[in-house]
Amino acid sequence: MLAYLLKRFLMLLPLFIGITLITFVVIHLAPGEPVEMQTALSPKASAKSRERLREYYGLDKPLHVQYLSWLGRLSRLDFGRSFSPDGRPVIDKIKERIPVTLSINFIALLLEFGLAIPIGIIAATNRNSLIDKGITLFVFIGFAVPTFWLSLLMMYIFGVKLGILPISGLHSLGGDRLTGIAWLLDTAKHLILPLGVATFGALAGLSRYTRATMLEVLGQDYITTARGKGLPERLVIYRHALRNALLPVITILGFSLPGLIGGSVIFETIFAIPGMGQLFYQGVMSRDYPLVMGVLVIGALLTLIGNLLADLLYAVADPRIRHGNA
Amino acid sequence: MSSVPTHYSREILKRFTANRFAAAGALIVIALFVISFLAPYLTPYSPDDLDAYHVLLPPTAEHWMGTDELGRDVLTRIIFGARISLKVGFVAVGISAVVGTAAGLLAGYFGSWVDQLLMRLVDIMLCFPTFFLILAVIAMLEPSIWYIMIVIGLTGWMGVARLVRAEVLSLRERDFVLAARGIGASDVRIIFRHILPNALSPVLVTATLGVAGAILTESALSFLGIGVQPPTPSWGNMLTAGKDYLEFAWWLSLFPGLAILVTVIAYNLVGEGLRDALDPRLSRF
Numbered sequence: 001m002l003a004y005l006l007k008r009f010l011m012l013l014p015l016f017i018g019i020t021l022i023t024f025v026v027i028h029l030a031p032g033e034p035v036e037m038q039t040a041l042s043p044k045a046s047a048k049s050r051e052r053l054r055e056y057y058g059l060d061k062p063l064h065v066q067y068l069s070w071l072g073r074l075s076r077l078d079f080g081r082s083f084s085p086d087g088r089p090v091i092d093k094i095k096e097r098i099p100v101t102l103s104i105n106f107i108a109l110l111l112e113f114g115l116a117i118p119i120g121i122i123a124a125t126n127r128n129s130l131i132d133k134g135i136t137l138f139v140f141i142g143f144a145v146p147t148f149w150l151s152l153l154m155m156y157i158f159g160v161k162l163g164i165l166p167i168s169g170l171h172s173l174g175g176d177r178l179t180g181i182a183w184l185l186d187t188a189k190h191l192i193l194p195l196g197v198a199t200f201g202a203l204a205g206l207s208r209y210t211r212a213t214m215l216e217v218l219g220q221d222y223i224t225t226a227r228g229k230g231l232p233e234r235l236v237i238y239r240h241a242l243r244n245a246l247l248p249v250i251t252i253l254g255f256s257l258p259g260l261i262g263g264s265v266i267f268e269t270i271f272a273i274p275g276m277g278q279l280f281y282q283g284v285m286s287r288d289y290p291l292v293m294g295v296l297v298i299g300a301l302l303t304l305i306g307n308l309l310a311d312l313l314y315a316v317a318d319p320r321i322r323h324g325n326a
Numbered sequence: 327m328s329s330v331p332t333h334y335s336r337e338i339l340k341r342f343t344a345n346r347f348a349a350a351g352a353l354i355v356i357a358l359f360v361i362s363f364l365a366p367y368l369t370p371y372s373p374d375d376l377d378a379y380h381v382l383l384p385p386t387a388e389h390w391m392g393t394d395e396l397g398r399d400v401l402t403r404i405i406f407g408a409r410i411s412l413k414v415g416f417v418a419v420g421i422s423a424v425v426g427t428a429a430g431l432l433a434g435y436f437g438s439w440v441d442q443l444l445m446r447l448v449d450i451m452l453c454f455p456t457f458f459l460i461l462a463v464i465a466m467l468e469p470s471i472w473y474i475m476i477v478i479g480l481t482g483w484m485g486v487a488r489l490v491r492a493e494v495l496s497l498r499e500r501d502f503v504l505a506a507r508g509i510g511a512s513d514v515r516i517i518f519r520h521i522l523p524n525a526l527s528p529v530l531v532t533a534t535l536g537v538a539g540a541i542l543t544e545s546a547l548s549f550l551g552i553g554v555q556p557p558t559p560s561w562g563n564m565l566t567a568g569k570d571y572l573e574f575a576w577w578l579s580l581f582p583g584l585a586i587l588v589t590v591i592a593y594n595l596v597g598e599g600l601r602d603a604l605d606p607r608l609s610r611f
Contacts, residue, residue, distance in 0.1 A: 011449075018450035026463055136347075144590035146542055148549050149565055149583035156572050156579075262457030266546060280458060281550070284465040292462050300453040307453070 001315065008311060012304065019300040020074060023293050024067050074297065080290035082283075090294040093279060098298070100170070101268070101275035104191065104198075105260045111199040112206060112256070117249070119203065120210025125237060127215065135207070143204030147263065151197050151270045158193060166190050168272035194271045198263065206252055213245040220244075247318055254310030258303045341603040348599020354592035362409045371399040373406040373559045382575045392577035394567060400577060403559035404585050410560040411589060414475050414544040415537035421479025423486055423533045430490025431525070435498060435517055445491070448484045456481050457543070464547060469555050474547060478540050486532050493525035527604040534597035538590045545586050561586045 058066050073080065079090035116139075123135045159167035166172060170190050171183075178186055217223065218241055226240045227233075264277030272278070276295060283291035343349050361368065377397030385392045391400035433444040460477050467473045497503060498521070506520050547553030548562025556563055561582040568578030 014446060015450055015453065018446065019453055022450060022454070026459065027466065140591055140594060141587070144538065144542075144587055144594055146545050146549075146562075146565075146583060146586045146590075148546060149579070149586065152565070152569055152572060152579055153583070156576070160573055258453065258455040262455030265457055265461060266550075269550065280461070284461050285552075287466065296454065296458055296462060299455045299458050303453045303455065 004315060005312075008308065012308070015304060016301070017071075019304070020071055020297060021067070023296045023300070024070065026296075027289055027293055028063060028066075070293075079294035079297075082291045083288040084283075084286065084291070090290045093291065094276065094294055094298055097274065097276040097279045100273065101261065101264050101277060102302075104194065104267075104273070104275065105257075105264065107191070108195055108198045108202065108260060109253075109256065111195060112202045113253075115199065116203045116206035117210050117246070120207040121214055121237070121242065123207065123211045124214035124218065139204040139207050142200040142202075145201065147197055147201050148266050148270055150200070151193070151267065154193050154197060155270075165192055167193065170273055190271075194267045194273065198260070198267060201263075202256065202260070205256070206249070209252055210245065210249060213248055214241060217241045217245045247314070250310055250314045250317060253313070254303075254307035257306035258299075261299050261302060338603045342599050345599045345602060347595045348603070351592040351595025351599060354588060355596055358408055358412060358589060358592070361405055362412050365405050365409060368405055369399065369402040371402040373398065373403045374557055375399070375402075382571065382578075384575075385577055391581045392575070394564075394578055395571060395575075400564075400581055403564060404561065404581055407559045407561045407564065407582065407585065408589075410471070410554055410558065411541045411544065411586075414471065414478070415541045415593070417475040418478035418482065418540040418544075419533050419536040421476060422481075422483035422536060423529055425480065426483035426486025426532075427490050427522075427525075427529055429483065429487040430492075431494055431517055431522065433487065434491040434494025435513070435521065441491070444487065448487050451481070451484050454481075457546070460543065460547070461550075461552070464552050469552060471554055471558075474544060474553055475540075478543050482536055482539065486529055486536075489528040489532060490525050493528060494521055497521050497524055531597055531601045531604065534593055534600055538593035538597070541586065541593070542590055 058069060061069075070080075077091055079094070081087050082090050082093060119135055119139070123132045126132050155167040158165040166189055170187055171178075172186050172190075218237075223236060223241055226236045231240075261276070264275055265281050266277070267273065268275045268277035269281050276299070280292065280295045280299075282288075283295065342352075366372075375398060377393065379397065380389070380393050381397045382395055383389055383393040383397075389399050389401065391404065394400055394403070429444050429448070433441040459481050463477045464474060503516060503520050506516050511519075544553055544560065545562030545565070548560045549566050551563075551566060553562055554560035556567070564582040565579060568575070568582065571578050
């Protein structure tokens with residue numbers, strides 16, 4: 001177990017270096033010129049001030065020097081200043097957006113697991129029945145529906161036609177003045193549509209996976225034994241089968257993170273939620289290099305941490321790894 | 327020797343068509359191909375025909391899916407949009423299948439540092455929220471459908487690489503490979519003649535599902551305004567325009583979205599059907 005943990009932690013450093021390297025290469029391969037972008041917005045900027053900008057961001061240095069100095073600054077959590085007019089440090093901008101995105105994704109993840117696992121179990125235990133086929137169709141639609149389109153339809157139906165749900169932002173106008181329960185309810189109301197759409201889209205993968213592992217487990221000898229002992233079916237499924245079927249599901253937790261964070265660009269842009277996705281979209285559209293690099297690195301870092309947590313959870317849950325036999 | 331593959335593929339085809347979901351998906355995919363190739367002959371309108379007198383018309387007998395804000399026939403634009411999604415889907419997935427297969431073959435066959443290097447690259451690539459990465463690259467480059475296909479392809483090869491590597495690892499030690507090596511076959515010959523053909527079925531399944539994913543990604547990029555640029559019709563950019571008229575022209579938003587939905591479901595059904603047909607061990611699921 002200890003050796004496993006140590007190995008897992010040692011892998012983090014090369015992965016992190018790789019993440020920064022890819023981010024750096026990606027942004028600098030692009031022909032777009034950040035200095036021109038910025039000066040084009042204010043034509044008054046002279047050639048001299050343009051040069052100063054270039055120097056400030058180190059854009060005149062050779063690429064490997066730029067990379068190394070950037071990496072050095074990253075290790076001190078210095079992501080540079082945003083190219084946007086306010087020129088604030090990138091890390092500050094990201095810091096104030098992270099809680100929004102993370103908490104929304106966390107709730108979405110809870111909803112996803114809370115719904116997909118029971119759905120998968122129901123499908124597996126009623127295999128090939130009408131219920132199973134209905135569930136398959138339902139989750140397939142969720143998987144295939146373009147989230148931005150579903151969001152638009154929901155906004156139209158619930159926001160415009162029925163007028164019962166807010167369609168943008170996290171709070172009502174003046175919602176900041178609300179306190180306690182009223183504030184919570186106001187926020188919850190704003191979150192129903194984005195969370196609903198996000199969860200619907202994410203159900204397919206996990207529920208199909210639960211169904212498949214559940215079916216595999218149900219074919220094992222120990223299940224036949226449990227049934228042979230005369231245990232009630234409910235006990236066989238929820239005690240004996242579920243435990244073993246859920247084990248591999250833990251790894252899905254890690255895999256679903258990048259998808260969720262990536263998907264937040266679309267939700268946050270459509271529903272005007274001030275999170276990391278919206279920040280990233282704005283940064284990308286204005287070619288705000290430091291911001292884009294910062295969000296890419298932090299987004300990948302969050303995934304790295306998520307995967308690590310999922311692996312640790314798996315190691316704790318699986319006695320074969322816990323006792324060091326694997 | 328030659329009769330074996332025919333029986334095998336006939337067997338697979340039989341299993342595939344016995345699955346009604348998969349067969350329905352395949353029919354839709356075939357229909358999409360036909361529609362894409364015959365696009366100009368299927369509709370009396372052109373996708374760029376402006377008509378100031380027939381702006382934002384609801385669906386009628388003349389315009390089955392209505393007209394848009396410039397008087398263009400929505401059905402015509404959806405038919406031509408099918409070409410874009412087909413092209414994006416297949417080129418992007420072609421790229422990720424080739425890159426992924428190559429990486430998986432090299433890593434699995436040569437092992438040691440080649441394997442380490444390639445698999446760590448896979449790990450690193452998998453850390454990035456894919457949509458962030460795609461968005462960053464696309465937005466930095468000039469808008470072009472080729473960049474979109476290349477970038478979607480280059481960010482989607484990791485799953486294929488892992489699958490192929492796993493296949494190669496088990497194939498490498500099989501008797502027929504050892505025998506080939508024993509009679510002095512070169513690495514290149516062993517890889518291409520003996521290993522690759524046997525490692526392709528998971529690639530086929532992943533690629534089919536990948537087409538669905540690529541179509542969704544392209545539509546999302548086009549919706550955000552950095553994908554296929556107007557006036558070229560793509561289902562994604564039609565929805566961007568439709569968004570502004572949502573309150574009084576629902577048909578602009580409904581039909582392109584349904585087109586994406588049906589197409590993506592069809593490819594997913596075909597992919598799942600292929601998986602079940604190629605791997606009878608799983609068919610009991």
